[in-house]
Amino acid sequence: MKRTIIPYKPYLKELARQLRQNSTLSETLLWNELKGKKLLGLDFDRQKPLSNYIVDFYCKELMLAIEVDGDSHDYKYEEDCARQAELEKLGVRFLKFDDAAVKRDISNVLREIEGWVLKHQ
Template sequence: MKRKVIPYKPYLKELARQLRQNSTLSEVLLWDELKNKQLLGLDFDRQKPLGNYIVDFYCKDLMLAIEIDGDSHDYSLEEDAARQRELEQLGVRFLRFDDAEVKRAIPNVLREIKSWVEKYGRCNTHP
């Protein structure tokens, strides 16, 4: 099955690079577990531009965005919800984790991601 490519605004590429250089501790911790196809052999990108937005982590094979909600998200719950709805209309699915949860219980976060992939994800990776 051919992957769906979601175009993005060109200016987001530089912003995503800046975000990668200024990652939060929880983003660094989760990235250490997702990079290099360590999780179920899945290829994740971090700070990935999609449409008009940037998501924390994205697996294009599953069209799965993983977001870490922390201090930077506290003020923008309505914006986050609108952004998520817009990306979901493009076929992107979301998993959200709390910043503190990633810092304190990353094994639980990884278990939840694996469980989601086993339940919802694999059906989209095969024709």
């Protein structure tokens, strides 16, 4: 299966680098479980620019974005929905997790991701 490459605005590359350097605790915890193909041998990128946006984690092979939503998302609900809808038009699928869920019960979050992957591969 040929992977779809989603182009992005060049200025997002530096912003993504800054986001990687200033990750939240929950993003760091989840990244530690996703990096190095630890989850079912899948290759994930962190703070990945796609189109006009940056997603927290992205697996090109599955066109799967994983988002960890914390307090900063409480005030951006409409913006987040529009962003997700635009990326879904490009074929990106989303899994979203609450910041607190990642911190308190990462094993359950990982089980949920694995279950989704096994169902949608």
